[in-house]
């Protein structure tokens with residue numbers, strides 16, 4: 620079902636255009652963010668993140684990343700403000716990371732990559748009836764990107780790394796209740812924002828990107844836990860370690876990047 624794609628030599632980002640021509644579109648993500656070329660915009664209000672009553676459901680390995688899904692049947696956890704005209708509902712979060720000692724973020728800042736990048740995926744339930752419908756609309760999704768840099772242990776990330784062994788293989792899924800991603804936010808909500816796309820196939824150009832300026836710190840050990848995950852299924856005798864699951868920066872094509880005040 621659908622086209623096989625991955626992060627390897629044959630099926631990686633440089634070949635995605637063959638099955639997903641939008642890969643060469645005008646609003647592709649990620650991008651390299653150049654801070655002093657970003658324009659401060661008075662109309663950009665503060666970002667408002669209301670995750671207080673969010674309900675995580677499960678954690679899974681989809682063969683590309685580890686994903687935590689949320690109950691999005693009502694507006695219990697939303698982001699609004701900033702560049703957004705409506706509240707957007709939290710649907711899932713996942714990570715992108717590198718290999719040992721290599722950077723693994725998707726967005727870069729003046730050419731600098733980070734060890735990893737967390738994506739909190741939200742959808743516009745005011746304008747669209749389902750996530751699927753929103754995921755193909757130009758203002759359908761809002762993804763909050765948070766950089767992870769190596770340093771001290773992150774006091775809450777262990778809640779996730781402690782259960783990664785249960786989703787080692789592609790296709791595995793486990794209950795994961797009561798996790799609130801508010802604990803993964805940095806202290807500052809200052810951000811850059813631009814119009815872009817999903818960074819994995821189908822690469823829909825449906826994302827309002829909100830990238831936080833302040834990274835969070837995680838330890839090399841915690842990052843190493845992500846690398847114990849596998850791209851491959853349990854019955855697959857080829858054990859492919861899940862790492863370097865990031866798309867490199869794409870052409871800006873004249874887009875404006877705005878900065879919060």
Ligand SMILES: NS(=O)(=O)c1ccc2oc(=S)[nH]c2c1
Nearest residue numbers: 738740762816817818819820
């Ligand atoms: N990496 S990302 O742009 O946040 C992103 C978010 C949601 C997605 O759903 C599919 S399917 N691919 C996706 C990529």
Ligand SMILES: [Zn+2]
Nearest residue numbers: 713715738818
């Ligand atoms: Zn992502």
